[in-house]
Amino acid sequence: MGRFSLLFARLVLIGCLIAPATAQAATLVYAGTLIADPSKAARGPSTVVVEGGRIEAVEDGFRSPGEGDEVIDLRDRTILPGLIDAHVHLTGDHDDPFYQGFIDTDEYAVAVGLKNAELTLEAGFTTVRDLGGAPEAVFAVGRAIEEEMHPGPRLVAAGTAVSIIGGHGDMTGVRPEIVELGGDNTCTGPVQCAERVREFSRAGADVIKIAATGGVLSQQGRGLGAHFTPEEMEAIVATARSLGLKVAAHAHGARGVEAAVRAGVSSIEHGTFIDDAGIEAMRQRGSYYVPTLLAFRGIEEQLGTGIYTPVVEKKIRQVISHTGAGLRAAYAAGVPIAYGTDAGVFAHGRNGEEAAMMVELSGLPPRAVLESATVNAADLLGIADETGTIEPGKAADLIAVDGDPMEDITALERIRFVMARGRAHDLPSAAE
Incomplete structure (x- = not known):
């Protein structure tokens, strides 16, 4: 190659390197x-x-x-x-009898979770926070979605809730050996409760959920009042914060709501019987209220169908008359609201119905509902830099x-x- 040809080739190469992509x-x-x-x-x-x-x-x-x-x-x-539902249970279906969890494997729960994830996505929800399910199953669902193996919303997941022995989230009324097979999510005393949080963090939890009060669908029949001591809840929240995790509190009874807020939880889920003291504590501390109104509609729809045991039906009748009252009072007081439905208590894919209930039963204007399902929920989940606005x-x-x-x-x-x-x-x- 001559000197001129070599120079020309070099100029062409340089031009290719600096040409805009x-x-x-x-x-x-x-x-x-x-x-x-x-x-x-x-x-x-x-x-x-x-x-x-x-x-x-x-x-x-x-x-x-x-x-x-x-x-x-x-x-x-x-x-x-894309909408955000801050309270779902992807790995369960609304018409499962209470004993279904003793029968189904985690592998089957993954299949159920992937099915429900796609239904949720098709309902317009591109992010969800799962607040209760077998950890191995729900974390596998989230990974499959993240790796684009299956369509579904972005998933922030808690795994199992931290509970007291014999309370909501624990197994009640079954043989001791079955309780042992279910794993240990219960704790007594601040030290053990802190240990549970560390264990759940190690397992992959994105958020910690606690059952701060009794619950409606569990088989324990001791009401909906407070469960943990203040010291236990403070240990849970402090430990979670040290690990960079927020705490969501399932809470129905008024004193349990107030105690959870004063312990520093980031959100109150349900808040059925919240009173002025609880609302004021939430307002002062900036805790979010997640209403889950659609859950109340879902359980009412199945009264008398045989899905629920008598002890559960009694609690359902206790709560349904209060649907929307807590949200109305919280919004009026300026408590921040994040959209959440408790999907899994009703059929997945109906998540959007919560919005109309928030307007009709609690008086929120549509704009506030939209904010709760986008910017507010993104803030609560700690992902406002990633989603919530366009x-x-x-x-x-x-x-x-x-x-x-x-x-x-x-x-x-x-x-x-x-x-x-x-x-x-x-x-x-x-x-x-």
Whole structure:
């Protein structure tokens, strides 16, 4: 090769090295109306630019596609952030009899969880917090979703709840050897309770759940009052914080609610009989209220069907008359609200019905409901940097609905499009 040819070859090589890279193809999602952040005003016609599973840009109007760009045309629909349900149980079904957990294996629970995860995603929920299930099963479900082996929402999971011996979350009324097979999630005294938290953290828990009071669906018949001592709950919360974990408290009775809040839990789940003292404690400490109104509808629907034992039916009749009262008082006092349904107590996939109940039974305006299911829930789960709003840098979690959910909250029951972490999911009801 001559000197001139060698020089030319080198110049060509240098040019290739410094030439700008070919622009990556993007997905352009056209929105007729865009609710990028439910706490702010909606935008008109917009384009959400998605690249590599994340939101690259949000632009007014409809951007013309470049070479290789994909267009998802939703100009006749409203786009908003993917919804977040802060209280689900993916590995169980609502019509399982109470003894089902003594029969099914963890392997079968994984299959149930994956089935329910897809139903939840199709309902418009791109993130959920699972607050009760066999740890091996629910963590496996979350891993399968994260590794894109199966469609489903982003999963923040607790595994098993920390409980007192003989209380809600413990096995009651069965042979001792069956109790032993169920593992040990109970504790007595601050030292043992701290140890349980460390064990659950080691097992992979993203959040710690405690049964601060009695529960409705457990077989223990000693009411819905407080369970743990204040010292035990303080040990649970302090240990969880030292490990970077939040604590969610299942709580029905008023004194159990107040004690859990004063111990420092991040959220109260249910809060059925919350009173002024509990609400004031939540307001002062910034604890979230997760209402789970749909759970009350679900259990009422199955009264008298044989699904529940007499001891459980008695507790159901005790709580259903209070549906929505605690949420109404908490919202009026300025307590932050995070959307949560207790899916698994009713059929998975109905999660969106909670929104209308929050409006009808507790008087929340639709905007507040949307905030509870997006920005608020993301804050509670500690993932506000990742999701909850539609803005550059965040995961591309988007849904589309017919109508305006700021005016008609039942629009959340008419999901027409779902994108989770940049992947569009085919909906079985997409055909109109």
